[in-house]
Amino acid sequence: MSYMFFFHCKTMALFLSLCFVFILSLYTGSASAATPPHLDGLLPNGNFEEGPKPTNLKKTVIVGKYSLPKWEINGMVEYVSGGTQPGGFFFPVPHGVHAIRLGNEASISQNIIVNPGSIYSLTFGATRTCAQDEVLRVTASGQSGDLPIQTLYSSDGGDTYAWAFNATSKVVKVTFHNPGIQEDPTCGPLLDAIAIKEMVPLKLTRGNLVKNGGFEYGPHVFKNFSTGVLLLPKQKDHISPLPGWIIESLKPVKYIDTKHFLLPSGLAAIELVGGRESAIAQILRTVPNKFYNLTFTIGDAKNGCHGSMMVEAFAAKETLKAPFESLGKGGFKTSSLKFQAISARTRITFYSAYYHTKLHDYGHICGPVLDNVRVLPVS
Template identity: 80%
Template structure:
């Protein structure tokens, strides 16, 4: 009898604990439902490529002229590169797609999405959730294979947010507009300091969702377009984006991720750290190449307080790296550290693919 009671107690304990753990919401880090658009509309809801009906695209709500397209040659001499799958959507004049997403209020989320322009130089993609919106210019192509991927962040203000991608432009051809081929979301967890380092997220391990099957890196927009950074702790302090790269698809000096400075002096990354006025500190960091055919004479410039260091690096495009350091004296309780690439680079044999030196493993610690 005692054995039976013990068994029932253990069974009840696991049953309760199993139910409790199932009720705990998981941290989002995946494609949105039908985020790769491989679940197609019914043939009866398609007029050639145009989707007919507000709810005809599974898991999405559409407004305006939205096309469901496949990769490859298109009528009119176009070619749609869809590297992450077979299908994508194209947003015509003033068209949009949206989806309601369940989130944790007060948490920070990053959207990762593959986007490229299709037929006009001045195409813009507007991303919005309640309380946040940004118009992202996709005029500049950073990869020649349609693989441009962006990240954009927001703070959730309710349990359900409506995520919207909108083409605010009006072209002569009403079907002209941005192509979206994959959309994912990730909850960005709060940062913690590492022992012996004043820099938060110093090795860029906390960042946006990375697509598993294909990646040319993730473009992080400048702070003017993204008030909440998709790279926690860091400010994209420039006119152009920087690129977040992962170990699976690139060479990374240490850890799982690094930053590639893809637009020369137009892409810079910075962080404001706590310091003691007049105290001396060491700043160390690693630079290199991502083993992505980015070659030539590179130069990373680093700034801290009144000190500057220019670090040259001769890239053989084979995934090398070097570490640099310098000492600076703090002049206030807050010190801005900044990094940018002095030169512009493109990939070997692919001049349409912008690239640059990579940055990783940044540390600031006091000199005693």
């Protein structure tokens, strides 16, 4: 009798244990299914290669709010192909064949599933098509930014921008809007590719007070074609798409990758394309009166950018002018600056002293490369 009771209890315990494991697996499975994937790539139909049905096109104008697959449209939105256009225009579409042009007050939108509390960066190819004063407004999660696209940084239409936002809900509506009103209602910004990337929270690197000093963490870079990603200054971009860093002054800096440029090391670096009108900075935790050594690498990305380059570095009360003579064929050098902290927070800042263009393309603005920024206490 006691043996049968023991066997019955053991069997019940095994059964309950298996039930618990099964229920737990269902719970964890459903929980993981509810967690959005780590985003890093094109949005659905982000390159607009999936076009409207011919019946939903009136010449190039899209007819119908949901006629562009995966997108919601408002106002006059055109579906165009790259190349020569009627009226003598030429639309460059470096990221594919098709693109979207936003007319007066027009917009396109898409809902995206995200992780609330995470930072996301949107990377998109954009250029003006008619007027000098065209603006592109990007909105997501109650945050918005106006991108002035008057200045063309690449003459082949390859200008690519990044804009970051903080997700405040599980579903975020991303909108690209043309707030301008031109005499020609079809005039407006051209969008040819849109991608998204979830930004990983930064951690301090052992032996370096600078966060993301090698610029390894940044926005999505298009794989098939890239002239670099323009990072707008803080006045236009309240959350930086370059974790750890502040983009200062009036002009953007450019995020470049090792697949399309020659870099000192690693996967990415910064090209200071705006001369004195763009600067990159970071605020470090320091000990007052303690001495530190700032080191960094400068050079050219073998992209035809040439001339007498000069990167100016600032830390506490110290300044360093680091020259580099570029032939546009690559090459790098390391510079260092010793400084004494005067407070518990020390700002380090870099900018290019001169303006540069490419050797055989004067319409392409460029500048020196910055990489491997390190700050160590002097023992």
